[in-house]
Amino acid sequence: MDEIWEEYDTDNSGSLDKNEAKRFIKNTLTEFYDESDISDGDFEAAFHEFDKDGSGTIEKNELAVFVRRMKRGNFSDNESFD
Ligand SMILES: [Ca+2]
16 A cells, blocks of 8 residues: 555655546556546546545545455445544
8 A cells, every 4th residue: 555655646745636646546447447548527536536525635545445445346335434
């Protein structure tokens, strides 16, 4: 998880801005689902889904939820933070 985070938090801000998150989501979808591209609409939906506090950036705990769902192949489940 930390390795993933460091790879995508390119400015070490402690959160992923939209550009960083987009790279992450695209690469992750490619890895798990063999999807080579996602639409901007899909990205926006995913971004809002995981930006739980509406800050406009994805924090580490928000990304952790995302990664767990990716691995289960389940996006729609409503999971709370732990
Ligand atoms: Ca956030």
